[in-house]
Amino acid sequence: MTIRPTLAAALLATAAPAIAATHDIAPGENAQEALQEALILTEPGDEIVLAAGRYELTDGLSLDVDGVTLRGAGMEGTVLDFTTQAGSGEGLLVTSDNVTLRDFALENPKGDGIKSKGADNIVYHRIRVTWTRGPHPENGAYGIYPVESDGVLVDGAKVTGASDAGIYVGQSNHITVRNSIAEANVAGIEIENSRNALVEHNVATRNTGGILVFDLPALPVMGGGNVIVANNLVVANDTPNFAPPGNIVAGVRRGTGILVMANDKVLIENNILAQNPTAPVMVIAYTQGFDDERYNPLPRDVVVGDNLYDGGGYDPQLDGAEMLLAAFGGELPPVLWDGLGSLSAVEGTSGWSLNLTEQGKGLDAAQPGPLAVSAPAGEFDRSGIGAPSALDERLGG
Amino acid sequence: MIRKAIFGAALLSAVAAMATAPRIDTDAAIMDPGMPRTLSAYGFFADPAAQIPNARVTPYRLNTPLYSDGAEKLRFVYLPDGTTMAADGEGLLDIPVGGALIKTFAFGEGEDRRLVETRVLLHRADGWLALPYLWNEEQTDAQLAIAGARVPVVTPGGEAISYRVPNKNQCKECHGLDGAVVPIGPKARNLSHEWLAAMVEAGHIDEMPRDADQLPVWEHRDSANLTAAARGYLDVNCAHCHRPGATASNSGLDLRWEQQSPDAVGIGKRPVAAGRGAGGHLFDIVPGAPDSSILTYRMGSPEPGVAMPELGKATVDEAGLDIVRRWIEEMAP
Numbered sequence: 001m002t003i004r005p006t007l008a009a010a011l012l013a014t015a016a017p018a019i020a021a022t023h024d025i026a027p028g029e030n031a032q033e034a035l036q037e038a039l040i041l042t043e044p045g046d047e048i049v050l051a052a053g054r055y056e057l058t059d060g061l062s063l064d065v066d067g068v069t070l071r072g073a074g075m076e077g078t079v080l081d082f083t084t085q086a087g088s089g090e091g092l093l094v095t096s097d098n099v100t101l102r103d104f105a106l107e108n109p110k111g112d113g114i115k116s117k118g119a120d121n122i123v124y125h126r127i128r129v130t131w132t133r134g135p136h137p138e139n140g141a142y143g144i145y146p147v148e149s150d151g152v153l154v155d156g157a158k159v160t161g162a163s164d165a166g167i168y169v170g171q172s173n174h175i176t177v178r179n180s181i182a183e184a185n186v187a188g189i190e191i192e193n194s195r196n197a198l199v200e201h202n203v204a205t206r207n208t209g210g211i212l213v214f215d216l217p218a219l220p221v222m223g224g225g226n227v228i229v230a231n232n233l234v235v236a237n238d239t240p241n242f243a244p245p246g247n248i249v250a251g252v253r254r255g256t257g258i259l260v261m262a263n264d265k266v267l268i269e270n271n272i273l274a275q276n277p278t279a280p281v282m283v284i285a286y287t288q289g290f291d292d293e294r295y296n297p298l299p300r301d302v303v304v305g306d307n308l309y310d311g312g313g314y315d316p317q318l319d320g321a322e323m324l325l326a327a328f329g330g331e332l333p334p335v336l337w338d339g340l341g342s343l344s345a346v347e348g349t350s351g352w353s354l355n356l357t358e359q360g361k362g363l364d365a366a367q368p369g370p371l372a373v374s375a376p377a378g379e380f381d382r383s384g385i386g387a388p389s390a391l392d393e394r395l396g397g
Numbered sequence: 398m399i400r401k402a403i404f405g406a407a408l409l410s411a412v413a414a415m416a417t418a419p420r421i422d423t424d425a426a427i428m429d430p431g432m433p434r435t436l437s438a439y440g441f442f443a444d445p446a447a448q449i450p451n452a453r454v455t456p457y458r459l460n461t462p463l464y465s466d467g468a469e470k471l472r473f474v475y476l477p478d479g480t481t482m483a484a485d486g487e488g489l490l491d492i493p494v495g496g497a498l499i500k501t502f503a504f505g506e507g508e509d510r511r512l513v514e515t516r517v518l519l520h521r522a523d524g525w526l527a528l529p530y531l532w533n534e535e536q537t538d539a540q541l542a543i544a545g546a547r548v549p550v551v552t553p554g555g556e557a558i559s560y561r562v563p564n565k566n567q568c569k570e571c572h573g574l575d576g577a578v579v580p581i582g583p584k585a586r587n588l589s590h591e592w593l594a595a596m597v598e599a600g601h602i603d604e605m606p607r608d609a610d611q612l613p614v615w616e617h618r619d620s621a622n623l624t625a626a627a628r629g630y631l632d633v634n635c636a637h638c639h640r641p642g643a644t645a646s647n648s649g650l651d652l653r654w655e656q657q658s659p660d661a662v663g664i665g666k667r668p669v670a671a672g673r674g675a676g677g678h679l680f681d682i683v684p685g686a687p688d689s690s691i692l693t694y695r696m697g698s699p700e701p702g703v704a705m706p707e708l709g710k711a712t713v714d715e716a717g718l719d720i721v722r723r724w725i726e727e728m729a730p
Contacts (some may be wrong), residue, residue: 036544040565058547062566072400086547087561088705093570111672117647118576140702147647164672192466218660219649219669220641246668246675246691283680288667291660 027053039070039355040064050104052077060088060109069394072104074159075128078307082109090115090145092127094122098392101128113143113159121151123394132160135184137243139169141166144187146175148221153387155179163242164249165190165209169197171221176387178202183245186243187212189250193219196226198386208241208278209249209256212233214265216248216297217286225264225300228387229271233257236275253278253289254318262286263295267380269305273334275314281307281351285340285359297359298341303376305346311333313349324368328352335371344376414579416524423451425478427497427519436515436530436539441475441499446512446536448501453478455601459587460612461629464714467553468502468513468559472584475499475599484606487586487655491578496520504550504560514562515539518572518580525578527568541723558711567708575642583608586654587633618720626652627724630717631662636705650681663692664728671695674703684728693722 010118021359023038025031037050037054039397044067052073057080062363063070072078079339082091091109094101094116104324107111113129128142143159147170147366148202159166166185169175174373175197181204182188187206190212197213204210211234213223234257243250255278260266262285272282281304286297313332318324324332335351337343340359350372421440426433434440443449450456454475460468475497476482479667483491489542492498498518505511512532519526530539531546545564551557563570572578583607585593593609596602596705632654638645641650648669651661660666663681666693668674684687695705696718704710 033544033546036564036566040543059545059561059564062564062570064566064569076552085710087701087711089702090569093566095569095573109708110700111674114668130545138673139672141674145670147670164670165476168670203689216667216669218666220646244673244675245677246679248667248669291418355539375640 002105007350015172016053020047022046022050024051025049026051027055031055032057032059033383036061039065039068040169042068045069046248047071050078050080050124051229054081055081055390056081056084056326057091057374058086060085060086060090060093060111062093062095063099064095068096068320070104070235071100071102074103074107075126078104078291080104080106082106089165090140093117094119097121099123100125102394104128105294107132109140111140113140113162115142115145115147116149116152117146117150119146120149121388121391122146122149122153122155123391124157126156126240128158129162129166130159131163134161135163135186135239136161137163137242137244138324139163142245143178144168145170145366147171150174150178151388151391153391157181158183159316160184162186163244165212166246169194170217172197174387176200176391179257181205182207182210184239186239186241186249188216190236190249191227192222192226193221195224195226196353196385199227199229202229203233203235204237204238204257205235207237208239208243208254209259210237210250212249212252212259212261213263214248214259214261214283215295216228217292217297222292222294223264223296224262225266226291226381227260227263227266228380228385229258229266229268232258232271233277234273234280236273238275238277240397253282255279255313255315255317256282258282260302262295262299263302264296264300266299266302269307271358272308272310274310277311277313278317279336280334281392282336283341283343284336284338286357287359287360287362289360299343300341302341302346303333303380304335304343304351305376305380307334309350312352321364327368333371337373345371345373347375406424422622422644423453424495425504427477430523432526432528432543434541436517439475439517440495441473441517443499443537448503448512454499455596456675457583457588459582459633460589461608461615461618461626461633461722463582463633464710464717465502466550466710468504468550468560469510471503472500472582473499480499480597483602484585484602485685486602486606487608487611488584488604489581489586490583490602492520492567492580492583492589494522498583500582504552507676509548510610512536512539513560514542514546515552516563516568518578519623521653525572525580527578528565529562529568529573531562551564552712554712554715556712556714561709561711570644571637571706573644576595581637586611587629589614616717623720623724624725627720630664630720634717638706652699663690672702674705676703682725682728683730685726685730687722687725691726693718696721 064329089113102125131139141164162185165187166182188207257280477495531542
């Protein structure tokens with residue numbers, strides 16, 4: 001660890017109230033203690049630099065100091081290896097504001113990868129979280145897991161093998177997830193009970209479902225909406241669902257491209273959707289019963305703009321798939337709506353509807369037919385959506 | 398029996414204090430900025446190895462304690478001269494600035510007892526500070542271990558485990574509430590009338606708290622009301638995280654003693670971020686069916702990522718699991 005400027009030096013430098021220090025950490029026998037100690041003793045504005053190499057860690061790490069940067073030597077160079085982790089529910093827990101995490105990887109955390117809770121204005125830049133055995137129900141749930149935070153920027157991340165969601169943003173506001181790869185997770189990217197989220201320029205592939213936007217009942221933060229899913233490559237999300245039963249994503253059908261469930265004002269446009277065999281785009285109400293007056297289970301004002309569809313639901317994981325395929329001429333149209341709530345789509349959008357009339361009553365009353373919705377009325381209101389632009393300034397270097 | 402021993406220790410401490418000249422400034426160690434490197438710097442103990450406290454350091458116990466791999470736990474509260482704690486109904490005693498809570502974790506009986514760690518909570522002017530101290534081989538003093546440690550111990554059940562001494566941040570994972578560090582244990586509802594009355598009598602608490610002594614004494618759980626024993630256990634072992642404003646608030650699960658909503662305590666509640674911790678089950682609690690409940694599944698697992706609580710224990714608390722299982726079993730479906 002770099003020695004801090006002495007007190008005398010600090011007193012001399014009266015113009016600089018906070019002197020940022022750099023703490024250098026290297027892999028080795030005492031890395032666990034050295035790194036955790038640095039994460040505790042660091043001060044706002046400091047940078048903790050992880051030298052290249054593999055760090056064998058037995059316990060979860062945590063950071064609770066505002067304004068700290070934790071920087072590695074690249075997502076292939078600096079690897080925090082949690083294969084022998086013996087405690088904690090995640091690899092790294094961040095509970096402070098204005099933190100930047102960049103250029104390192106986590107492998108095989110026992111629970112979640114990096115969780116940041118109540119950590120406003122956090123940046124995840126070029127972070128990799130990998131469960132190296134590939135899809136497996138005993139992998140951790142979330143790779144990148146910001147929750148209850150205002151201001152979240154995930155840029156250039158890569159998550160593979162999460163048994164729930166690769167990149168999961170929950171109960172948060174002002175979010176951008178971009179330039180990231182979510183591969184071979186149950187859900188690639190998930191925006192849950194969150195507002196003002198921008199999901200763009202990502203690749204979601206080989207997940208069970210590519211990009212999911214939804215709201216669940218009975219959580220401290222609800223009322224998700226104002227979400228844009230644009231310019232993403234959502235391709236070949238055909239991995240059989242490997243989520244442990246009991247989780248909401250265990251119900252995601254293999255081959256779902258972009259799913260919107262129980263949300264308000266969501267725009268889906270300029271995405272490339274290919275080889276998502278159940279439904280390239282699926283817009284539905286919450287399927288379960290619930291007992292929470294604050295909760296609206298319907299999708300409202302969902303807009304399907306121009307997207308590039310390379311085919312539709314050619315091998316749907318749906319009840320009555322054979323009949324449906326036969327009825328629609330061998331392949332389901334790309335956009336699936338359950339008929340509940342409100343949806344609009346640009347002219348020429350090919351879709352089908354279950355034409356349900358009641359939420360939470362199952363599919364028995366479904367009367368599948370071609371999608372008949374109106375064109376979007378006016379421009380989608382983009383104001384206030386996405387992470388604060390100030391977070392971009394931390395991406396340099 | 399146990400209470401007698403505590404009062405005996407308190408008496409001893411008074412005697413010890415009279416015999417020992419106060420060379421250490423306990424108040425300064427608690428209040429001054431920085432983190433004392435050793436436990437002895439606080440002067441809490443007249444005989445550290447025997448855990449005989451100094452003056453103004455009063456031992457206490459909780460009716461229902463937190464499970465920590467079966468560690469014996471020795472709890473003390475320090476009050477600066479001339480200060481008192483304020484009663485606040487059934488809730489936490491309001492410990493004044495300058496006060497401290499001290500908890501030592503030990504394994505082994507009698508001659509073989511080894512002190513492993515002592516955790517202190519210091520009430521400074523700018524809030525509470527939680528620090529862990531790791532005991533040395535000689536058992537003469539404990540060293541600040543802000544990054545935590547792992548120590549091989551043998552539990553009372555005879556299991557050899559790697560015992561985790563939490564790091565300073567992990568202290569906050571349990572002690573954090575609305576962004577601040579707060580005490581958890583000394584709530585009036587989990588303290589005996591007898592101890593509270595003695596503290597009021599001694600001038601250490603301003604008045605007898607209302608609604609004290611509600612949680613069953615853990616050793617007497619089998620003769621206590623089953624719901625009270627189970628809810629008391631969940632309050633003490635889970636609710637520091639599973640409550641609004643705390644570490645697991647985003648789960649929506651609220652296991653506090655005072656929470657009356659069946660949904661909030663997990664009955665028929667679906668998991669949110671349980672991952673494989675759900676164990677294939679659909680609800681936190683299924684009335685009448687502990688084998689189908691996520692709550693008991695996670696309590697019964699030693700596996701990181703599944704096990705609950707996530708911190709502070711490596712083994713399954715069979716006695717606690719048993720109480721919670723019986724409570725769920727007797728719940729009408």
